[in-house]
Amino acid sequence: MTTAHEPVIDVLRPIVSQGLGSVETVPVQGARVRLRQVTTGPASIEGALDESLAVPALIALARQSEAEGASAVVVDCMGDPGLDALREAVGIPVLGAGHTAMHMASLIGDSFTVLAVLPRLVSRFRIAARTYGLESSLASVRSVDIPVLALDGEQEELVARRLAETGAAAVREDGAHVLVLGCTGMIGMTRRMERLLAGAGVEGVPVIDPVPLAVGVAQALVRVGLSHSKRSHPDPELKPVVGYPFATTRG
Amino acid sequence: MTTAHEPVIDVLRPIVSQGLGSVETVPVQGARVRLRQVTTGPASIEGALDESLAVPALIALARQSEAEGASAVVVDCMGDPGLDALREAVGIPVLGAGHTAMHMASLIGDSFTVLAVLPRLVSRFRIAARTYGLESSLASVRSVDIPVLALDGEQEELVARRLAETGAAAVREDGAHVLVLGCTGMIGMTRRMERLLAGAGVEGVPVIDPVPLAVGVAQALVRVGLSHSKRSHPDPELKPVVGYPFATTRG
Amino acid sequence: MTTAHEPVIDVLRPIVSQGLGSVETVPVQGARVRLRQVTTGPASIEGALDESLAVPALIALARQSEAEGASAVVVDCMGDPGLDALREAVGIPVLGAGHTAMHMASLIGDSFTVLAVLPRLVSRFRIAARTYGLESSLASVRSVDIPVLALDGEQEELVARRLAETGAAAVREDGAHVLVLGCTGMIGMTRRMERLLAGAGVEGVPVIDPVPLAVGVAQALVRVGLSHSKRSHPDPELKPVVGYPFATTRG
Amino acid sequence: MTTAHEPVIDVLRPIVSQGLGSVETVPVQGARVRLRQVTTGPASIEGALDESLAVPALIALARQSEAEGASAVVVDCMGDPGLDALREAVGIPVLGAGHTAMHMASLIGDSFTVLAVLPRLVSRFRIAARTYGLESSLASVRSVDIPVLALDGEQEELVARRLAETGAAAVREDGAHVLVLGCTGMIGMTRRMERLLAGAGVEGVPVIDPVPLAVGVAQALVRVGLSHSKRSHPDPELKPVVGYPFATTRG
Amino acid sequence: MTTAHEPVIDVLRPIVSQGLGSVETVPVQGARVRLRQVTTGPASIEGALDESLAVPALIALARQSEAEGASAVVVDCMGDPGLDALREAVGIPVLGAGHTAMHMASLIGDSFTVLAVLPRLVSRFRIAARTYGLESSLASVRSVDIPVLALDGEQEELVARRLAETGAAAVREDGAHVLVLGCTGMIGMTRRMERLLAGAGVEGVPVIDPVPLAVGVAQALVRVGLSHSKRSHPDPELKPVVGYPFATTRG
Amino acid sequence: MTTAHEPVIDVLRPIVSQGLGSVETVPVQGARVRLRQVTTGPASIEGALDESLAVPALIALARQSEAEGASAVVVDCMGDPGLDALREAVGIPVLGAGHTAMHMASLIGDSFTVLAVLPRLVSRFRIAARTYGLESSLASVRSVDIPVLALDGEQEELVARRLAETGAAAVREDGAHVLVLGCTGMIGMTRRMERLLAGAGVEGVPVIDPVPLAVGVAQALVRVGLSHSKRSHPDPELKPVVGYPFATTRG
Known part of the structure; x- marks a missing residue:
């Protein structure tokens, strides 16, 4: 059973696969965990190139999470693809599994x-x-x-x-x-x-x-009202962007 | 409201003061927090000597916490007095505030x-x-x-x-x-x-x-079944000890 | 005057702007420098999010450079966007300005x-x-x-x-x-x-x-036949990729 | 033969054992070395917990050394138990063997x-x-x-x-x-x-x-009038302490 | 073919051997490389003592290079003997092979x-x-x-x-x-x-x-007009020197 | 008064000056200190070039010290000129002031x-x-x-x-x-x-x-029979050397 004031933690999968619907919800102790995954990018992450191709969609996903009420997001990959970019993109805590x-x-x-x-x-x-x-x-x-x-x-x-x-x-x-x-x-x-x-x-x-632990750490941050520093990860400047429509707006 | 399977996190205060009963319980989201404090040691911790005089009683306190069902303990001082000693003394997670x-x-x-x-x-x-x-x-x-x-x-x-x-x-x-x-x-x-x-x-x-956050991190560790490494903090060898009766037994 | 066996160094601009044709050639001492720029991505690079949106097009650009005979490429941005990904993507030396x-x-x-x-x-x-x-x-x-x-x-x-x-x-x-x-x-x-x-x-x-110096360093590497280590930057595994058609082929 | 102005170096053993009287004196070249040992604490030092239980008595011992004319003390254990605390407790040089x-x-x-x-x-x-x-x-x-x-x-x-x-x-x-x-x-x-x-x-x-060398280093410090920095190891603040009577007075 | 404005890079060998005339010139792409070697010092460099005995003559050699129009010098030894001294001695770039x-x-x-x-x-x-x-x-x-x-x-x-x-x-x-x-x-x-x-x-x-690559790096520095920092390697103060006549004058 | 078995510590001055005879002896507690200075090299040490010109004579001086019964030498300059070379050159402890x-x-x-x-x-x-x-x-x-x-x-x-x-x-x-x-x-x-x-x-x-303290540390090393590691500072290989006759022999 989950209650209204329980935090929602979104776990973002950076790979395109068949096995997962667009959003699945898993109850954990004291929180609601939603699994989301990208729809563009590679089928697995095995290096820098794979990570690079996953990040644009992850940014969109994190903004969607924030817009749909998530209290925090966890990037579900040990390579932490896009961790810095996502932290610029949203205000809620973003944790990388790695x-x-x-x-x-x-x-x-x-x-x-x-x-x-x-x-x-x-x-x-x-x-x-x-x-x-x-x-x-x-x-x-x-x-x-x-x-x-x-x-x-x-x-x-x-x-x-x-x-x-x-x-x-x-x-x-x-x-x-x-x-x-x-x-x-x-x-x-x-x-x-x-x-x-x-x-x-x-x-x-x-x-x-890594992921179950990161979910718990995210809960700990949410409970005391902490997020990543906006000095380290400032909001992005608005500017013309070609090819990534989500990138010029937020939320 | 707290439930039976909620973890108990003990916060150990390393200073002798009047303001606190021997154990006080505070409900936080998803856990029960008990405040305990030492009965020997200094009135405040402002350096290495103060810390040294607080540690023996902290060791006894941590063992008492473990014996009385705590899932984890948090040392309530930024100097982390006795952190390594406490981790040797007990098996449940020990976190230092600092x-x-x-x-x-x-x-x-x-x-x-x-x-x-x-x-x-x-x-x-x-x-x-x-x-x-x-x-x-x-x-x-x-x-x-x-x-x-x-x-x-x-x-x-x-x-x-x-x-x-x-x-x-x-x-x-x-x-x-x-x-x-x-x-x-x-x-x-x-x-x-x-x-x-x-x-x-x-x-x-x-x-x-530090302390509210450490309590949350302790909960995160407890939930996934993690404690400190016994390779870093091995159980102490049993040996004759003069002057600290609690030190030759455990639990 | 440039001669047939002079190396070609491509300078890759990671931003979309009006001021530059698709490829411009600049003679420097002992080399031919071609300026190329991406056609998708942000108008300037001022953080991690901007970098992330520039990288997919940079990867395509670097592969184009390699296919069109470049001896080395220099990423024309102090943030070194996509440096690791580009080094996986191609075999010719890739230098980041920063x-x-x-x-x-x-x-x-x-x-x-x-x-x-x-x-x-x-x-x-x-x-x-x-x-x-x-x-x-x-x-x-x-x-x-x-x-x-x-x-x-x-x-x-x-x-x-x-x-x-x-x-x-x-x-x-x-x-x-x-x-x-x-x-x-x-x-x-x-x-x-x-x-x-x-x-x-x-x-x-x-x-x-940074860029004129990096061009000279690229020439020095090319002359002695050195490129980045494929142990640090291995060729990417071939795999299904959604949304980036260039990513599943090379050259 | 030792002379009046030769420095006295006290070697402090942090373990309780039978083999040593309360103070033994050993002549070394250019100094008089006194061996002292604690009367509370563990029989051997094999970890953080053992160290913690040795330190209160070591503090008392170091103060006794200073009061009885020692020019410097050496802590006779590679774990350097209480090194920081002892340096706060006394003004004469305190060296740890480790x-x-x-x-x-x-x-x-x-x-x-x-x-x-x-x-x-x-x-x-x-x-x-x-x-x-x-x-x-x-x-x-x-x-x-x-x-x-x-x-x-x-x-x-x-x-x-x-x-x-x-x-x-x-x-x-x-x-x-x-x-x-x-x-x-x-x-x-x-x-x-x-x-x-x-x-x-x-x-x-x-x-x-370690110990014979530390004694020599202590002599070198004493001869040129150096001790540990009181910026790193300030005198402790006087305050109420329960259970360690020596801790509220000095010398 | 070398042209008038091509840089001259002098490679300085710190060992005394028979196999090399006082100066030999080797054309490389885009530069003229002159090999020079010392006439006092050891026959090989296999440690700090050997290096020390090579340096005085290397200093003289570097000054001769600068006086005879070299654009940069490379010290031809992986131990980089005298690198700091040579950088003080001359204004043109000095690179150590190591x-x-x-x-x-x-x-x-x-x-x-x-x-x-x-x-x-x-x-x-x-x-x-x-x-x-x-x-x-x-x-x-x-x-x-x-x-x-x-x-x-x-x-x-x-x-x-x-x-x-x-x-x-x-x-x-x-x-x-x-x-x-x-x-x-x-x-x-x-x-x-x-x-x-x-x-x-x-x-x-x-x-x-190392040496062929260092020659290329030297060329890259020369082309953009860079040399070593005179904050790190300031010109030496003029002062009486016994035994090394070259040391009191420059160029 | 000094006694027969007191160690002799030689302090080596790397600068040529008028103020000092070739060897002066100073008694310190528990040792005899001899001051020696080079006869070739600069009048002061204010950088890498000065140091380089002092080292060959320092090597000769250290060997002379060892041959004439010194138990250790101290290089009397904060720049530690030739420290590694001297440690290769002799077996007795060599300490740099810095x-x-x-x-x-x-x-x-x-x-x-x-x-x-x-x-x-x-x-x-x-x-x-x-x-x-x-x-x-x-x-x-x-x-x-x-x-x-x-x-x-x-x-x-x-x-x-x-x-x-x-x-x-x-x-x-x-x-x-x-x-x-x-x-x-x-x-x-x-x-x-x-x-x-x-x-x-x-x-x-x-x-x-630095120097009085280094003399004391040298005494401490001598008393316990320690010198610098010959793994870090191996004896030099014998080889032809032009211009430094002392360099091919030892002691």
Whole structure:
């Protein structure tokens, strides 16, 4: 049951796929979560080019969320595509799954490892940690080498094992104290991983599933009335824009 | 109204004072917050020596919280006294007001300033930001020069003005994009400050009141089942201890 | 006179404006420079949102450059919009005006200041320097407070004076040893500024005009056969993309 | 023979043990060294909780040292328990064994490794190096995995071999140029280690035994009349304190 | 064919050897390159002492270059001996092979490895990267273990193989995205290495041969009229000097 | 009175001057200090070029010190000319006045300011702090603007006042907690400065006179048998050297 004054948190998926209606609502404790996804852009996000093509539609989506009463939005991708642009575009809090997960990992342990799905993303996470000012807490980034699109399949057990093996190596060899799933399409993996890690003698290492945690952080911000700084993310100047009609108006 | 499965978050005050019973309960959205305070230690925390004398009792308090069903504890002091020791002492999440506020400040803006109450605390916050791996996001620490014990008085308007003036200077001269109150005894100041800042032409700068935000972050962690890493904060070894009977047992 | 084996360097303008034909060619010593500009996107780049809307067309432009024989491309904007995406999109060297200017500034002096055109860009340059791993050489970012679109006007003398005053302050107060123009639309300003700086007693401080320098660096890379690392900027995976037909093919 | 004007350096042991009278005096070249130890606190220091319980008594001990004519004190534990608090508590120089050893290691080589006695201490040394501003000189922290209390036993040869093996690995794999013993209870190990290291082909690597070196550094400070900065470590404010009678008076 | 207004770039060799006349001229595209070498100093540069003994003669050489019309000089040694002194000594741009190569490596990739010729140089490159403010882009320094003087021999194939093997390990184990040859006496190695790397499955990793690239960067600086900052590298004060007659006059 | 087993510390002056015989001996507590100075090189050290011309003779001097029984040498210049070369040249500990003073400043306070004698040296100290891995403890470098050669004159009162004024500004505006004299030719200034600082309300800030402190640190190293790491500073390879006969032999 949700009540009238519960905050609405919109989770914005930056990829075009079949599996999701235009908006789906999920109840979580103390909030209403709406899933929205873009209608232009790539089928998966595996690098800077993919991210670039997802952002224009994400901007439109965030403005729609704000117009339709969302209290905050979470960008549902570890690459945080368009995070700065979205924060300029709207006034409600915008959280990136990757940005939030890395901060929360630093908050609960001395060092963390991101488990990237592909080797090509390893360096991007390292640079992201530096951009976010979190470089000294980053133990490592390791790839589990699973194509993003394959995550939708039924190979969940295989994926959990690869994640646990790679995570255990990060703990033992890189000094990781917290593990962060490097993809937001791995819902339900953390419990499985913990069992597998414990079986391998690696206990006491939290595993962060980024989106559910980011939703909770968004609620915490909303409750105390905080949003991102408009000094860091000022409203955009109005100006002529060719090709993106939504970009010259707001709300 | 609170329900049975709502998490209990204990806020631990590290100072000995008259104004608080041994435990008080405050309802917040989606949780029950209990305020507890130590019975040995100093009357205020204004440096490393004060912190050291507060920690043994805080350890006992945190263990009591865990034994009495708390889902998480928040240390109610910006100096985060005993944060590492408490995280070793218990398994439930332990958040420090300062640690959490600095991370959240980094999450919502490019740079933040801590508004310390005393000049003597300026350098301690700078070193703390470095210890927490957040040095590159720290714009500055500025002192508003108000003794901690004076905060309980009725000079609220004066305090708010000093905070707003100092915060405005941090924004203009140091490039601060987020402001963090440097003391947890300033409940209710953020709204006042925002009005005063806006009046001074400084808009769009979030002001963080650390404890309410830390309570929300604690809830977010509890909901997804996360606690601090036991690799960073391992359970203490059992050993002979002279003078602190609570220290050789747990729970 | 240009010769057959001279490299062709394409300068890509990320803004939609009237003043430029689709391609113009400018001879420089030892190379042929072609100016190209996007046909969708914003009229000026003054933040993350503007950048995001420029990038899809820039990707198409870079691929066109590569297909039409360019040896390298330079992105003509200090915000380096789409730098990573373009480097994934093509194999020829892609240089960003901001990225290159900051590295060259570090190469010729101990510390540099970027002279941003607007206050809202100050923090973006600081974060960019961190992302590029150049934070310790950055003395400061200072705003001269001139709207980007106003730079096309005839107020050149005013602009030069503002730049020189701000630059002199950066040298005296922030310890800047090199100055970097924070906008690529200020061709011809450096000589003027040097005269004004010398008049104000500030001598020996190089002023970098980013695009001409980046063109020279591009030539240097081309001559020795170097391009960006495909480990940092791997070719994009082919995948379904909705709305950006150029994105699924290359060349 | 010691002379009247020779400085007295007090070495403060933060653990409660049987093996030491309340004060023992040891002559060293140019100084008189007095060993003192606490009478409340844990039997060994193996983490943050242990440290916290040692500090109140250490504060009292340092004040006693100052009152009884010590020229400086050295905290005899690599975790530097209470270093900041003790520096607030007294005016004579207070050196921590860990803090001093890491600085001296940086002074005599490009990079150093701390040989921790337990895996649980590895991350604590890493964070300490960051807090002390020495992160870029830290090659690594490696554990030799020996419980602290076992160091008092007769297994010296075994311990020396473990230290030498681990140190050799740090030199070869982590690029360590200086080794720091991670526990102050290993007197006499450095010569043995050097022989074993040389036997393993690792020559030219200094091994630092922290306390004897810290005593020498304390003498150097005393001779030129230097102590810690009272800006970093101001005298504590007088205030009501419950449970620690020594804390409201000084000297 | 070279033309009158083409810049003259002098490459200064800091070692005394038989193989080179006092000045040799090499045409490169768009410039005239003159090779000069010192007549006092060591036969090879393999550490700080060797560098120190090369610098006085290098200073004289740079002044001679400036007096004889050079537009810029490049110090032909990866240790950048005397870089700061030479920049004080002359007004024309002075580039160090190592300094320039590390900056260009950072410009074209996220991370780079320097392939040092000797183990004793590994730490020197690491410290140099820190001095140059490029520490966060340095993936590693690895030694290929080849004495510098042996590089002149005919064992080119052996050297190329060692370089490729070590470079491949840097890419796979250290995350290097760009490789930098750690010695300037390896002309012609990059193409060979790329073939060997590709054969080993390591593609897309640029290999930088420092001197040819530095010559191109020097040309780029000369064309836009930039030199090193005289704030970082001020003209030396005139003063009595015993033993180095060239040092009291300029040009 | 000095005794047979007291260590001999040689202080090496890198400048050619009239005021000093070839060797003078000064007794200090627990050691014999010999002053030696070079016979070739510049009359003062005010930059990189001056340093370069002092180093060859310093190398010879250090070897002479070692041959004549010195236990350690201290380079008597804040620029640490030739520190790395000297450490390669000899096996006894070599300390630089600047290097040692900065480390000791970090040891006794959270942050330090170097008081440079000339504006042209400001940036050199900043870069030195970075090279030494002490950047995060450096509050600032400020110039008192006094030519080095003028320090020998009788204007001591004037110099002390300029130092105190500049130091007070560093404390108040830059957050300095320790002050380091930026020149080794200011013997006796620290006491005067402390009086002046106290008169200006700046108390509790230690002022470091580098050479006397470095002599004490050298004694501390000698007593425990430590020298610089030969991994960081390996013995030089023997090789042909033209023009520096001392360089091909040792001791």
